[in-house]
Amino acid sequence: MSDEVCERIIEAAEERFTHYGYGKTTMAELARDCDMSSGNLYRFFPSKLDIAEEICRRASIQTADALTAILDSPGMSAAERLKEFLFQDLRTTFHALEKNHRIVEMAQLITAERPEFHNEGLKRERDVLARILSMGREAGEFEVDDPDFTAEMIQAATLKFSYPQLFSRLSLEKLERELDGVYQLIVRGLVRSATA
């Protein structure tokens, strides 16, 4: 079956890419890992970059799935969910950078070469964000006209906490303190103002 071979290739590539880096692993090595010729890899993936893209896509989906869990977590206000969303997202990328910088540099390579890929990942997370906002609106907690648009703006405002290249110098503590400040700035504009 073709799918199983794809899995095998992905598996071998993930091992080598994360261990030795994208640039340092050759198609010949991947082929050998999968007991096939290098040429045969091209029946399953159009190029080496596409293998890396698929690996990064899966990581992105996993991150988004973990964020989706916030939607079902019981006993949280919408504001708390929003805060949890932002902090979890920051921590995920930060630890990914810390533990395995190889996957981050792969993501950057793909982003540079394939701009739509990054937007795709952004959209995945934005959809979760929009649902948090919708939940807040329906609960009478948030005042939001267009959840999708507002989600886009929140992403723009918290971009600093999503780009590893930007916060390579800063510690997680500093980043969290700053993110908390930005969160408060945002949330104050979202909550229905209490009667004065």
Added chain:
Amino acid sequence: MSDEVCERIIEAAEERFTHYGYGKTTMAELARDCDMSSGNLYRFFPSKLDIAEEICRRASIQTADALTAILDSPGMSAAERLKEFLFQDLRTTFHALEKNHRIVEMAQLITAERPEFHNEGLKRERDVLARILSMGREAGEFEVDDPDFTAEMIQAATLKFSYPQLFSRLSLEKLERELDGVYQLIVRGLVRSATA
């Protein structure tokens, strides 16, 4: 006088750096422009990079000064001043990138090599921002506890519109539309809530 010689050097360097680029101009050329030996330049600047840093510092000060004018502009609400601040800042960097990408690439080089330089420029603008917030608070328009802190957060939230590397793909129109959205998100959290 030593200062006048410094000016002469800066002048020559600015001409060459913006015209041919930082990397393509040599210290020997600068020395020739100033009728001196290359070794003598080092009596006035510790290194080539320091000359570039001084040029960028001046550009940064000029940008900040232009932003300061917003403080004295009559007949504007604090919210309008904030909006004007953000938009003027975006337009300035955008047009700098468009018209003379050389000075932007110089700024990036210095930022990479001298992290404190960038913070210095950020602080210059942040001080103006903090004063806008203070004005808004004193006029009873904004509700802000700590203008300096809030200014820092606004800078973090609008970082996307200050880094040329990040918006190289986007058009000015798109950026302005997005900045408007972020501005609205922020300003809703700042204004004293009207009685419901």
Added chain:
DNA sequence: ATATTGAACGATTTGTTGATTGTTCAGGCC
């Protein structure tokens, strides 16, 4: 017919050499 190979090809990377350039400083100039 289909699946697979591996040699061939062009693009990219790597390694190396020579030239260029930023920086220093011993010496001459005023």
Added chain:
DNA sequence: GGCCTGAACAATCAACAAATCGTTCAATAT
């Protein structure tokens, strides 16, 4: 004595060669 020069030095860059690698495809195997 301070000011300035320009040769000397080390670091960086440019250019070229060799090697490696991603990708293709005619040939082979199943």
